[in-house]
Amino acid sequence: METATESQILRVNIGHLLKSSKVKSDSKGAKLQLFVGALAETQTAEAILTLPSKTTLNVDLSSSHLDISTTRGSKITPITNGKIFTLRWSGTRYMDGAPTVISLTHGASSGKYRYGQIQFRVIKDKSLGNRLEIINFVRLQDEYLWGIGEVPSSWPLAALQAQAIASRTYAVAKSLTIRSACSCHLYGSISDQSFVGFSKESEAIYGQFWKSAVDSTAGQIITYEGLPISAYFTSSTGGVTETSEHAWGTALPYTLSVSDTASADVKLxxxxxxxxxxISQSVIAAAFLLPDVISLQVLSLNPSGTVDQIQGTSSAGVTATLTGETFRSRSKLPSAWFSIVIG
Known part of the structure; x- marks a missing residue:
């Protein structure tokens, strides 16, 4: 265990491969400002748009650029278009004024954010073409960690502190690289770790428990040979944890397989x-990249009991083999710890 710097700004993706999004604040006295381009942490600029409370900012992908408009009541007002925009709001380190919570929606998803600034940008995906990416720039030590929603805040303090240390360690390890696919250090989803923004700390009663766990472990990270580890965590294991080698193919000396009897207890x-x-025939066939699959066979197991290799055979006799983890991921299974029942 070591103490790490936590003042760095993380780029957290809170909207991936989108076509549109809406932003609004209902906070009393709120003020939102939109800027052209990607504003750096200490950079100032002249806003192209200032929005009061209860006015919606619309961001819509149009070919290779973003169309910006506003909605107030039933009136929609076109504003401008471009490839990158930065949004700042009152009550943050970027802007004085009333404490403001913004609501960000896209499709059926929504989130509440209190800190940092948000960037909207067009990024070209290899498969889907141009898409809208939304990135929240937040400080690691509080603005990010206070918003991690991986465990219930009602859990015992020691459990919350363990999660805070794991989440901090994971974030520090990821903070060294900006990924081109999202212009981010981390995804705010289970692709990395769940970042739910202000919704976490604003939970009735228990939200303050989580903040306390984060603050009481300030700076603490897990290291191996002086570097932050990839601090993987999971809610369930099937009774035994998996090593990184058998899960993802890369051996890490600190990911040991250990007993976890609580996960195998039905009551707990x-x-x-x-x-x-x-699982439907079509899903299985797609997993193996075959036109159809008429039989499945588990070829081998890992020492922990998870599936190591699984083979699918098509009606034409063509076979394909996947790792258990790849099959699990493509078939949307909870775990690679499974057996097959045909029926």
Whole structure:
């Protein structure tokens, strides 16, 4: 365990591969400002748009650029277009004024954010073409960690502190590289770790418990040979943890397989101590990249009991083999710890 600097600004992706998004604040006295381009942390500029409370900012992808408009009541007002915009709001380190919470929606998803600044930009995806990416720039030590939603805030303090240390360690390890696919250090989803913004600390009663766990472990990270580890964590294991080598193919000396009996206890873990899923023929075929699959065979198991290799055979006799983890991911299974029942 070591103490790390936590003042760095993280780029957290809070909207991936989108076509549109809406932003609004209902906070009393709120003021939102939109700027052209990607504003750096200490950079100032002249806003192209200032929005009061209860006015919606619309960001829509149009070919290779973003169309910006506003909605107030039933009136929609076109503003401008461009490839990159930065949004700042009152009550943050960028702007004085009333403490403001903004609501960000896209499709059926929504989130509440209190800190940092938000960037909207067009990024070209290899498969889908141009898409809208939304990035929240937040400080690691508080603005980011206060918004991690990986465990219930009602858990015992020691459990919350352990999660805070793991999440901090994971973020520090990821903070060294900006990914071109999202213009971010981290995804705010389970692709990295769940970042739910202001919704976490504003939970009735228990939100302050999580903040306390973060603050009481300030700076603490887990290291191996002086570097932050990739601090993987999971809610359930099937009774034994998996090594990184058998999960993802890369051996890491600090990811040991250890007993986790609580995960196999139905009373303690009713959702995943045992589970079953029905998988359609089309999903299985797509997983193996075959036109169809008429038989499945588990070829080998890892020492922990998870599936190591699984083979699918098509009606034409063509076979394909996947790792258990790849099959799990493509078939949307909870775990690579499974057996096959045909029926």
């Amino acid at each position: 873990n009713p959702r995943f101590a045992t589970w079953s899923r029905q």
